[in-house]
Amino acid sequence: MILSMPLATNPYDIHIGKNLMAQLKMLIKKVYEGSKIYVITDQTVFNYHQEYLLKRLVDFEVEVVVVAPGETSKSFEVFEQVVDELIEKGIKRGHLILAFGGGVIGDLAGFVSATLYRGIDYIQIPTSLLAMVDASIGGKTGINTNKGKNLVGSFYQPKMVIIDTLLLRTLDKIEYQNGMAEVIKSAFIGDASLANQLLVSPVSEDEMIKRTIEVKRRYVLLDEFDRKERMYLNFGHTFGHAIERKSNYHIKHGFAVAVGMVIACDVGIKLGITSQETKEKLVALLKKYGLDKTVVNPNNYINEVFFDKKNINDILNMIFITDIGCPMISQIKKEDFNGCFN
Ligand SMILES: NC(=O)c1ccc[n+]([C@@H]2O[C@H](COP(=O)([O-])OP(=O)(O)OC[C@H]3O[C@@H](n4cnc5c(N)ncnc54)[C@H](O)[C@@H]3O)[C@@H](O)[C@H]2O)c1
Numbered sequence: 001m002i003l004s005m006p007l008a009t010n011p012y013d014i015h016i017g018k019n020l021m022a023q024l025k026m027l028i029k030k031v032y033e034g035s036k037i038y039v040i041t042d043q044t045v046f047n048y049h050q051e052y053l054l055k056r057l058v059d060f061e062v063e064v065v066v067v068a069p070g071e072t073s074k075s076f077e078v079f080e081q082v083v084d085e086l087i088e089k090g091i092k093r094g095h096l097i098l099a100f101g102g103g104v105i106g107d108l109a110g111f112v113s114a115t116l117y118r119g120i121d122y123i124q125i126p127t128s129l130l131a132m133v134d135a136s137i138g139g140k141t142g143i144n145t146n147k148g149k150n151l152v153g154s155f156y157q158p159k160m161v162i163i164d165t166l167l168l169r170t171l172d173k174i175e176y177q178n179g180m181a182e183v184i185k186s187a188f189i190g191d192a193s194l195a196n197q198l199l200v201s202p203v204s205e206d207e208m209i210k211r212t213i214e215v216k217r218r219y220v221l222l223d224e225f226d227r228k229e230r231m232y233l234n235f236g237h238t239f240g241h242a243i244e245r246k247s248n249y250h251i252k253h254g255f256a257v258a259v260g261m262v263i264a265c266d267v268g269i270k271l272g273i274t275s276q277e278t279k280e281k282l283v284a285l286l287k288k289y290g291l292d293k294t295v296v297n298p299n300n301y302i303n304e305v306f307f308d309k310k311n312i313n314d315i316l317n318m319i320f321i322t323d324i325g326c327p328m329i330s331q332i333k334k335e336d337f338n339g340c341f342n
């Protein structure tokens, strides 16, 4: 009898370090002895790091598929382009896909891996801070549709996650701040001491990344398919996704989630769930990392948020924090927002 081991009992490999690319051949051979590897990446990442990656793959037969950078590549159109190009380049079920990029690449390549031939093994090699601390972990894959964010996708775990923090040296300041939003989100839902440390003193990048990943890993191992505890990782995303999409993705994911977290605190305060002090600490930390610049009128998004996947029969499962590190889910109806945003 073959025992299928869901993630919750069989956590996959997460490797974090510097210059892990030097061990890429050894790491890949741990999960894969085949002959052909298909790298999916975006043009910006490939321009910076193609030499760094490809010289570690000389022992393998490698093909590369490059898409345009940015959120617009998480689309049906680009999904079909990538699938067609992989087939034209001879991909087979036993081959291996490498997702080499930020969260957009991780989601797009993960969804291609989940669906092409009904599943091809893949490895996540995140290159943005946001992807290292969040997007590459937990197996959520998918694309956006013209109706909303991440509305088509699949839970499909990578065989391994290789986090080489040296790759961050080329990440620009805005993208680093973008990733800090998910660090702050994770600290506020699952590591109060990290949140308090970030408020008062610098935390080493490696420690910050490791502790942020640990928060996500903990919730994913509890609830891989996002029915309860994993939903805490969606703090700030109810409004965040709506803000991102209505801006045609000009407002980046992390910056939108930052606004979404403050909005969730305002609703939480109105409903007697969140303390004013908790909101003030969140706002102070967001400001410290330059994540307080996006200003929106939440009333403009109330209809949009009910397209969220957490909306069951017009009751919205929304994530709040009662205090730093203490998340909770409350069922919200549209009228609950009345008077929250004066
Ligand atoms: N699946 C999940 O669990 C999960 C979690 C969080 C976010 N996401 C998704 O991730 C996406 C956001 O991720 P992102 O911010 O990484 O977006 P992204 O992939 O678009 O990367 C941001 C920008 O940084 C560039 N970049 C990436 N790595 C670089 C590097 N090392 N040096 C220089 N430039 C680099 C990219 O080319 C891009 O222009 C959103 O679509 C979001 O929905 C998914």
Ligand SMILES: O=C(O)C(=O)C[C@@H](O)[C@H](O)[C@H](O)COP(=O)(O)O
Pocket: 134, 137, 138, 140, 149, 150, 182, 226, 230, 231, 233, 234, 237, 309
């Ligand atoms: O992994 C999760 O679960 C998360 O909620 C992580 C989020 O940071 C991430 O943006 C995720 O893609 C949002 O999930 P969705 O189910 O709202 O699409």
Ligand SMILES: [Zn+2]
Pocket: 134, 182, 237, 253, 257
């Ligand atoms: Zn997110």
